[in-house]
Amino acid sequence: MNAVAPNGQPPLLEVSNLVKHFPVRGGVFNRVVGQVKAVSGVSLSVQPGEVVGIVGESGCGKSTLGKCIIRLIEPTAGSVKFEGRELAGLGHAEMMPFRRAMQIIFQDPYSSLNPRLTIRKMLREAISFHHVVAPEAVDGYIDELITKVGLRRDAADKFPHEFSGGQRQRVGIARALAVKPRFLVADEPVSALDVSIQAQVLNLMMQLKEEFGLTLLFISHDLKVIERFCDRVAVMYLGHIVEMLPCADLHRHAQHPYTKALLGANPIDDPSERVAAGAGLGLTVLQGDVPSPFNPPKGCPFVGRCPVVIDRCRSEMPPLEPKASSPADGDRRTACWVVS
């Protein structure tokens, strides 16, 4: 990956060759019988202020990647640099300032909040631990935070079960922002919410992103959401990034057959986009299912479902690299032998 981006700024976050394998135990002696290869050598850099989307289907490793980056899960191998500092191998105490700088919003606002704490107690714990504001200013700071995420002031003294799903996700956002992070991983932040509430929460996130000058890694399975809210998108399939490109030209310049399939499998927005009668639905239909990360295919991970597969794909993993057929501006990388 580029160490320095075109605008000359060093990246805020630089991930190289990140690997996470989960051991699978079995048999009489509970020995390790295999590895689930959740993330297999991912490299990615994020510029300050950027919103980078990670899109992929369930089991592709996108959540594991997000959690490895902020070291909620210990990566098996690879390096994660935050503001130039290598995080791999840092001890508990050395990690502390980075724990504060990097926060996460979880998908499920029901299970990610402690049901026994009021919102105020929960927020106070994090704020006091990291000495975000002076002890006497904590209550005022919490009130300010609660109003910032669009909740009423009295919400601070309620318990999580007293909120609706959308409100709970607002609490989740307040929790993440309470320690004034610089980098935020949003792991499917709106997937559990109703359509009309999704837009509210997405808008709130974007507003706060600008207000706090945040950098965001936005993990989602929904390409339409990613396209709307991110600057760049990384498409993941079975532990690998198979394509990386600016969202603005996703439709014109996507090259990888899997990215194209994802775009083509999304339902239309408007019934007048339907294809002529008798031609089916006009959706791109891939054969088969996502293969298991327990036993990924040799070579390209997409080989079993790819419509344009060639012999080389079966034996060798294609590198993620810029292709001659892509426009020269911007950072576009594709991992495919067929695309030249």
Next chain:
Amino acid sequence: MSETPILSVRGLTTRFRTDRGTVTAVDDVSFDLAKGETLGIVGESGCGKTVTSKTIMRLLPERTAIIDPSSRIMFEGMNLATADERAMRRVRGDRIAMIFQEPMTSLNPVFTVGWQIDEALKYHKRELDSHQRRARSIEMLRLVEIPEPERRYGEYPHQLSGGMRQRVMIAIALCCEPDILIADEPTTALDVTIQAQILSLMDGLKKKLGTAIVLITHNLGVVAQVCDRVMVMYAGRVIESGTVWDIFHRPQHPYTRALLDSIPKSGRHEQAESGRPSRRLPTIDGIVPSLFDLPPGCRFQDRCKHRQERCVREEPALLDSTAAAGNIVQVRCHFPIAAPTVVAGREGR
């Protein structure tokens, strides 16, 4: 819709007894379903779309769910709202079949896939012997494009992926060639490439077998893709219904309009011309009112941008309004949006 509908629902009202009192989950819902038609029922959680479908199938617990005696669910001259359990058993699975959102929990984990298809045939197709049933089951698995159907016939649900389980559900639902298939969020739990497989499959089967489909979903993209007509529900009420074209291009109810605006559109049309759209989406402020505490007037009033004094006082009735090409759209609003709208991303086309 000149021919007689195969299913005609009038004034369907379902109440639930709860600890906090009786609550009306579905309030005066009426619709017709024609042969071979796909009707979409759209709305957010708690709007009553699933209760509507379960009431038609009479799958709700009788102790807590009360179907109002004035409700009429007419199917082949029979009122399913008052039919006894014996009559319902002949309808359910045979003439009207249902598939559910969660294929993991709706298949029985201790029986093989083949056994579960066979069970439906055993009850409803008495004339078939066990060899014929087996052949029919395998044929159904092949029809829903499950690879190696003979092998899969003997497998258990946990051996199949989510997409395959949903196909097995569809195979069970369609094995008796029902007149009506009720699909309750059939693709919500699935990945988008698998969703495309299932939607294409349902569309193909509908054309092949002429099944009418009631598709319950919150995904407006799925509706745009497969439905002929759409019914939008809000807090137990139908607030708008019409052809998919009228609903998407000329939504007259402010809620329908706002719902359509609030979903991110794919940029496949915009990008060619004018860079990226704004990062802000139009939103619907506030939340759905609690069914225990409904406002006296229009149920959408708290969130509506066009609210006037009359909306607070008086609940609007569901009235016919003529859309383009003489189609009838029904709208429950005192002040429906009249001006034709342009769906985002389609300007200049």
